[in-house]
Amino acid sequence: MVEYLRSSFLKPDIAIDIGTAWVRVAYGAAGLHAVPSLFEGRNALRAGVIIDRDAVTAILRPLLKRVRRFGVLPPRVVACVPSDVTSKEHDTVRECVLKSGAANVCIVPEPLAAAIGGGLDVASPFASMILDIGEGVTDCAVIRSGKVIDMHASRVGCAELRRAVIKAASRHMGQFIDRNEADRLLRRIDVGNPMHAVLPGNVAPVRPDEDVYDWSRYREALEPFVEKILGVAQAMWRQIKPSLGCEIIENGIWLSGGGSMMKGMASRLEDATRIKVNTVANPLEAVVRGAHAMLPIITILNGWTK
């Protein structure tokens, strides 16, 4: 810890979550800054993968410059990647962070960071399971005694859900809706079990023209993608050992990421697994807050590379 305090005084340490929708930076005692993963209208990532290195560097550079100690000393950066990242994708993240002005970098898996940032007791000898539903990736991990025991990810997330909403609007209602409108609708559609869900017609319209939306069509369009997302947790659940399963039943499944805030998502997973599902207190920030909390241990274990 003394070593951490000494070295972090000289090199400010920060955490960065380079997400498909948002780049989030955690710094200092509780600082957090988020910017869209867009540069000059270009998406920097798709499905959790950097597709435009220059755009990522252009987004990160000013963020890293802001946190320089005395305006000159570059920060060390812990960055998060999906758990199924390829070595090439891993290297791209490393290179982009270093090129953006980091002194050193350490890469950690997103679901582990989400679990720590979401307040799960990752050091417990009893396993817990987390599912992070992001913009482009749904990532699941089982964690016990501070270690990730199993991870499973699929490149599906809110982006597919939004695309499905846009398609359904055009196909069934002859309406063109943009990304923002699709996102607004996504926050209103209940993807829970139809048996339990509030019937779409009973949802009070927020705007007078909203009753033109045929909510059941949207639900139908979202269904294959919701199943794909839930399938990530179900696939993990099927492959874990029974002893771990008992511990997870005890601790429940935890959700994080923007997709976890969709109406009915938690209850839907509960129905599919018959395990209690909870959403962490800060679903959007859990990954970057957790990565930031890992900084002292990374320094103690000398996990930094250039």
Ligand SMILES: Nc1ncnc2c1ncn2[C@@H]1O[C@H](COP(=O)(O)OP(=O)(O)OP(=O)(O)O)[C@@H](O)[C@H]1O
């Ligand atoms: N309240 C909400 N209800 C439904 N969806 C939401 C809500 N808030 C955010 N979202 C969705 O979550 C998405 C962003 O999620 P998140 O910030 O976890 O993604 P990300 O970390 O950038 O992506 P990834 O981890 O997949 O690379 C938004 O694009 C939006 O569609």
Ligand SMILES: [Mg+2]
């Ligand atoms: Mg994310």
